[in-house]
Amino acid sequence: MAYLTEKIDLYNDRGQVLESGIPLEAITPVQNPAVKEIADTFKRSIAVNLAGAQKALSTGHYANEYIHLPDIPNKADLPIKSGPYGKPKAVRTRTWDVPLVENADTLAAKLKEKLQVDADDGTEINIMKKGAMFYVKPSQKLCNAGIEYTAALTTTAQAMTDLVMEEFSDILDFHAAPLVHTAFYGRYPSTYEFMGGNVISLLAASCANEGPGFALRNLMVNHIVAITHSRTMQAMALSSTLEAIAHLEMGDTIGRWRRWQSLVYAYQGLNANNLVYDLVKECGSGTTGDVVGATINRALEDKVIKELKTLPSGFKFYTALDPSLWNAYVCAGTSAAVIVNQGAARAAQGVASTVLYFNDMVEHETGLPSAGYGDGVANGISMSFFSHSIYGGGSPGVFHGNHIVTRHSKGFLIPCVTAAVALDAGTAVYGPEATSGLVGDIFGEIKLLREPIESIAKGAAEIKNKF
Amino acid sequence: MAKFERQYYNKGDPIARNRQRILDPNTKLEKLRTIPDEGFLSILGHRNFGEAYKSVHPPLSELGEPEDPMRDLVPPTEGAKAGDTVDTLVMTDSVYDSPIAVYLRAWMLHNRVRGLDTGCYSGRNTIEMRARDLEDAGRMLLETEVCDVRRNHLRQMTCTGHSCRLDQNGLMFDAVQRTKMDGTDVVYVKNGFGNPIDKPVNIGKGVSDEELKKRSSIYRYDNIPNLVLEDVVNPKPDEEVKETTQWIRRIMRQRLYGNLNPELIKEDAYENLEQLELKKGY
Numbered sequence: 199m200a201y202l203t204e205k206i207d208l209y210n211d212r213g214q215v216l217e218s219g220i221p222l223e224a225i226t227p228v229q230n231p232a233v234k235e236i237a238d239t240f241k242r243s244i245a246v247n248l249a250g251a252q253k254a255l256s257t258g259h260y261a262n263e264y265i266h267l268p269d270i271p272n273k274a275d276l277p278i279k280s281g282p283y284g285k286p287k288a289v290r291t292r293t294w295d296v297p298l299v300e301n302a303d304t305l306a307a308k309l310k311e312k313l314q315v316d317a318d319d320g321t322e323i324n325i326m327k328k329g330a331m332f333y334v335k336p337s338q339k340l341c342n343a344g345i346e347y348t349a350a351l352t353t354t355a356q357a358m359t360d361l362v363m364e365e366f367s368d369i370l371d372f373h374a375a376p377l378v379h380t381a382f383y384g385r386y387p388s389t390y391e392f393m394g395g396n397v398i399s400l401l402a403a404s405c406a407n408e409g410p411g412f413a414l415r416n417l418m419v420n421h422i423v424a425i426t427h428s429r430t431m432q433a434m435a436l437s438s439t440l441e442a443i444a445h446l447e448m449g450d451t452i453g454r455w456r457r458w459q460s461l462v463y464a465y466q467g468l469n470a471n472n473l474v475y476d477l478v479k480e481c482g483s484g485t486t487g488d489v490v491g492a493t494i495n496r497a498l499e500d501k502v503i504k505e506l507k508t509l510p511s512g513f514k515f516y517t518a519l520d521p522s523l524w525n526a527y528v529c530a531g532t533s534a535a536v537i538v539n540q541g542a543a544r545a546a547q548g549v550a551s552t553v554l555y556f557n558d559m560v561e562h563e564t565g566l567p568s569a570g571y572g573d574g575v576a577n578g579i580s581m582s583f584f585s586h587s588i589y590g591g592g593s594p595g596v597f598h599g600n601h602i603v604t605r606h607s608k609g610f611l612i613p614c615v616t617a618a619v620a621l622d623a624g625t626a627v628y629g630p631e632a633t634s635g636l637v638g639d640i641f642g643e644i645k646l647l648r649e650p651i652e653s654i655a656k657g658a659a660e661i662k663n664k665f
Numbered sequence: 666m667a668k669f670e671r672q673y674y675n676k677g678d679p680i681a682r683n684r685q686r687i688l689d690p691n692t693k694l695e696k697l698r699t700i701p702d703e704g705f706l707s708i709l710g711h712r713n714f715g716e717a718y719k720s721v722h723p724p725l726s727e728l729g730e731p732e733d734p735m736r737d738l739v740p741p742t743e744g745a746k747a748g749d750t751v752d753t754l755v756m757t758d759s760v761y762d763s764p765i766a767v768y769l770r771a772w773m774l775h776n777r778v779r780g781l782d783t784g785c786y787s788g789r790n791t792i793e794m795r796a797r798d799l800e801d802a803g804r805m806l807l808e809t810e811v812c813d814v815r816r817n818h819l820r821q822m823t824c825t826g827h828s829c830r831l832d833q834n835g836l837m838f839d840a841v842q843r844t845k846m847d848g849t850d851v852v853y854v855k856n857g858f859g860n861p862i863d864k865p866v867n868i869g870k871g872v873s874d875e876e877l878k879k880r881s882s883i884y885r886y887d888n889i890p891n892l893v894l895e896d897v898v899n900p901k902p903d904e905e906v907k908e909t910t911q912w913i914r915r916i917m918r919q920r921l922y923g924n925l926n927p928e929l930i931k932e933d934a935y936e937n938l939e940q941l942e943l944k945k946g947y
Contacts, residue, residue, distance in 0.1 A: 212734045430735035458927055475734075482738040487671070487690065487776030495669035506932060509908050513675040515915070521927040539780060541739030543795060544725065545751055548782025555775045555783075561916050563672055567930060571923030582784045586791075621735065624722035625751055 201665040202226070202457055206464055208655040209472040211431035213479065216655040221665040224658040225468060226451075226460050227443045229665075232657030235646060236436075237443050240400050240414060241347045242335050244354045245640045247396040248305070249330035251358070251381040252298040254396065260377065261385040261394030294374060296366050302329030305361060312357040315339045326640065333640050347401060347413055355397040358382045400641065408600050411447030414440040415599025419612065420630040423595070423620045424638025425647050428630070430541075430620040431469060434533060435650045437616040438467025441599060441609040450608060461526035462609050466533050468654060473527065477534035478541075486535045486552055490559045493531030502527055503566065515565040528569040529610040532556050533617055540618040545625040546594045549618035550585055553611065554578025570608050577607045581615075593626040595619045596633065673776070677908025683882045684769055687811060690777045694809035697869070704866035708819055709803060710856035711752050711796065718796045720748040742780045744795025751782075752796045754803050755857065756817060757789045757824040759837040762874075762881040763816035769882055773811070778802050789824040807868070810880070814851040815871040818844060821857030835874065884909075 202222035210216050227233045254260045298305065306323045309332070314321045319337035326333055334354050341349050359379050363370055370378060384395025391403045402416045417440060426433040442463040445451050451459040464470040473496065481488040494516075497503045502524050506517040518524040535556040536549050557574030561567060568574040580603035585594055597604055599612045622629060630638065646653050674685035686692050703714040712718065722728060725746050730736050758767055765773070770790040771783045781802070782793040794802060806812060807819060815836050823841050830838045834846045841859040844851050853866045872880070922929035934944060 428731045429733050454926060454928070478735060478738050483740055483779075485690070485776055485779050491669060491671045494671075498669055509675060509677060509911070511676040511681075511908055513672055513677065513908060513912070515912075517932045518930055521923065521930045524930075525927065537735050538739055539775075541735060541780075542742050542745065543751075543780030543782070543798075544741050544745040545780070545782070545795070547751065547793065548780075551771070551782045551784055552775070555771055559772060559775065562674070562912070565912060565915050565919075567916065567919040567923045571927075571930070572920035583786075586784065617735075620733070621739075623725060623728060623730070623741075623745065623748070 202460055203665055206470040207472070208651070208658065209469045209475060210651055210655075211429065211469065211475065213472055213475040215472075216652065217659040217662075220655075220658045220662050222457070222460050222464060223665040224662045225464055225654060226456075227439075227446050229661060230654055230657045231660065232646065232650070232653040233439055233443065235657075236439055236650065236653075237414070238338070239335075239644060239646060240417075240440070242338070242341050242350045243400060243641060243644075244334040244336070244350050245398040245636065246309075246332040246334055246354065246358060246382075247330070247398065247636070248298045248302060248332060249327075250396040251362075252296060254381040255294050255296050255298075255378070258293045260380045292374070292377065294369050296362065296369055298362065299329045301365070302332075305365065306332060308361055308365065309334070309354075309357055312361060313337070313340065313353060331636075331640065333643075346404060348404060351392070351397060351399040351401075355382045355392075355395065358397060398636070400637065402600075406600075408602075408605055409448075411444055411449065412600045412605070413447070414444040415605070415612070418596055418598050418633065419616050419619050420595040420628070420632075420634040421637045421641075422616050424630040424634035425641045425644075426620070426650075427638070427642055427648065428620045430537060430617050431474070432649055432651060433616045433620040434474075434613045435467050435469075435654070436647060438463055438609065438613040439650055439654065441612055442467065444599065445609050458522040458525060459609060461522050462529045465526040466529040466610055467613055468651060473530045474534050474537075477531060478537050481534070481538050482541075484538060486539045486556050487559065489531055489535040489538055490556060490563055493527060493534070493560065494564060497524060497527045500527075503564065506565075518566055524566060525569060525571070528557065528560055528574070531560065532569050532574060532610060533614045536614045536617050537621065541621045544621060544623035546615075546618040546622040547585065547625065549594050549615050550578050550581035552578075552618075553614055554582060569610050570606075573607050574610070577604060577611045581611070593628050595622075595626055595630060596628050675908040675912055679879075680882060680884055681909055683764070683880060687765060687769060687773050687882065688776055694805065694811060696809050697812070698808050698814075700804070700808060700866065700868055704853075704864070704868075705800070705804065705807070707862045707864070708807075708853050708856055708866055709754065709800070710821060710858045710860065718744075718747065719750045721750045722748045724748050742795060742798045744798040745780060747795075747797070749796040749798075751793050752799050753821065754792045754794075754799055754806075754819065755789050755821050755824065756792070756806055757820050757837075759816040759831065760883055760885070761816060761831055761835075761837075762877040762883060762885070764813050764877070764880040764882060765811045765817065766882050770806075770811075774802065777805070787824070789820070813871050813877060813880075814868050816877065819853075819857050821859075823859060835871070 204222050205219050207218040208216045223229055302325050306325050310321055310323045313336050315337050319339050321337045322335040324333040336350050359382050362378050382397050385393040390405045401413050407416055422437050423433050426436055445459055465473050469475055477492050480492050502520050503516045503518050506515045508514050532553055536552045539552045540548055557568035584603045594615045597615055604611050642648055673688040674681055676682050676685055706714050767785045767790045771785055774781055774783050784791050826838050826840050832838050836846055843855040844853055849870045850867050856862050919930045
């Protein structure tokens with residue numbers, strides 16, 4: 199065991215110093231109390247869409263789907279809802295008018311009773327939007343008893359199913375139970391995810407993760423932007439924090455990569471030494487190319503790289519005095535370039551292009567490798583393909599770290615995408631308003647998630663003397 | 666300490682020097698022609714002359730942006746301020762001594778233009794920007810020295826086949842035949858999407874083949890100076906472009922070793938840099 203004792207200063211998104219002389223160890227996910235709390239909040243935060251469940255039960259429109267009919271010969275003769283082109287497409291099933299929203303107060307009290315393990319164990323139920331929504335936070339004791347993160351969602355969904363069956367036994371009979379289950383759980387267990395469910399967790403079902411440790415990377419960029427109310431650097435910090443925790447879980451922050459990964463998190467995500475802010479301030483009215491120059495200039499000033507040799511034509515090669523720090527500088531430069539270029543367009547779609555060409559130009563400017571030692575270029579090019587052109591895909595907002603083209607970046611790509619989406623003025627079809635309104639309304643209320651830079655700096659200051 | 670000055674590209678050979686010149690935004694690109702507004706818009710094919718810009722959201726002043734220090738530091742472009750739609754422009758380049766190459770375009774644009782999305786794919790360079798910003802950038806791409814009328818074309822679709830051959834008089838092949846030669850001049854008879862346009866647009870005369878070779882930004886075995894002058898095949902083409910190859914190989918090597926161990930991108934990790942022999946202990 200060796201602590202990372204080198205000192206950094208943490209700045210907010212206005213370029214003002216928050217805490218200075220923080221050892222690098224104090225911001226790592228294993229030590230920082232605020233980061234741990236963020237992880238815990240993501241693990242335990244559940245939203246129950248009571249109005250959604252009530253609508254499902256009253257219309258028969260369960261899990262965003264009507265029940266589709268198979269293609270049978272006498273389909274046209276059946277007394278069922280017509281689909282497009284006059285052909286019957288779907289059938290509505292049994293419906294009940296269950297007054298869930300009217301009884302929100304009673305339901306909340308009884309739900310709390312069901313979820314509580316001990317009296318005053320920290321179980322929280324907040325009624326939101328005049329009873330249309332619950333914000334549920336089961337106790338740590340309940341959520342940490344098992345070893346996975348799904349207990350919060352499953353216990354809440356099961357508790358709601360039980361509760362509604364009990365509470366409205368005069369309306370709902372024995373045969374209604376599977377449909378009440380569907381109203382809360384969604385199409386699970388027919389699908390492996392909780393598709394169309396009205397009990398919503400920020401984290402996807404564990405079987406939807408690409409591999410070990412991907413839980414916190416499986417979170418749409420739009421959600422993060424909505425939570426932080428489109429504040430660019432706060433969004434980037436939250437995204438970077440999730441990536442940092444995920445990389446710990448993935449086994450990427452061990453040995454010689456521990457400092458490497460922590461530096462990326464500090465400089466790109468937490469604006470350490472005001473690097474990102476300074477670069478954006480210097481090149482705000484400029485181009486991606488200006489950020490390339492400014493980043494290399496800053497690295498030379500801070501003695502991260504030095505001149506190595508000059509070719510006969512006068513071209514200079516540089517060499518890294520501190521390779522891990524150089525990587526962190528390039529990662530910070532990448533996000534600054536995205537803020538400058540995508541900020542100018544107020545459109546997110548060019549993020550992959552900026553990531554690719556910024557990194558490529560840095561490499562060809564210095565002869566040193568770029569972010570992630572080539573990953574910046576590779577991720578940029580593959581994400582360009584998957585967010586444009588013949589491969590379709592989606593706008594950058596629907597990307598997440600659990601994606602075939604973004605999963606290879608070691609923590610630096612998704613924060614850049616988040617920054618771009620935060621700066622978008624409304625050009626995307628699937629923007630944060632379209633996909634994440636609900637998430638923003640509920641989780642944006644939590645200050646810890648909305649303003650992570652401040653929370654993490656405060657947490658780091660509390661423990662800085664330990665290292 | 667003196668401020669770092671960008672190098673853009675090595676200057677080891679004539680092609681590299683041509684590339685460096687295009688990439689450096691401090692070099693003012695020589696303006697070769699002026700295309701009238703009406704002609705330019707009809708080639709581009711997005712809106713008619715005199716038609717208003719389409720918008721995707723209300724102007725930023727009406728929309729009201731959320732409080733964010735980054736938005737204060739980065740002013741939006743004119744197109745973004747007005748809420749223009751994001752439009753596309755696709756350029757394609759011949760491999761026969763064209764003054765700019767596809768991938769080089771992306772670098773050039775990122776050095777010279779704000780607020781863009783660009784990518785290279787299958788011999789074409791796509792640029793997506795807010796409509797009025799795109800028109801400004803498009804003018805630079807069609808009117809200055811980076812465009813030779815015979816070898817660089819605006820093609821919004823069906824670029825395929827461009828690099829394989831040249832038509833009559835050195836005109837780049839086009840499956841949709843958007844351009845044709847009128848004497849020595851090149852005329853666009855269809856817009857970028859391949860739809861015929863009412864008034865064909867004459868965009869002038871290309872430079873001579875000798876001049877094109879001088880301006881070329883493409884490494885070809887037949888245009889490295891010694892080969893052209895001596896008219897023999899050089900047995901060691903790498904020697905001519907030694908700086909470029911040395912530079913690219915170094916980057917590739919560092920990407921490979923860096924991902925194995927970050928410390929390996931330090932030069933002192935090597936016993937012998939040319940042969941890439943690592944010291945013991947690494």
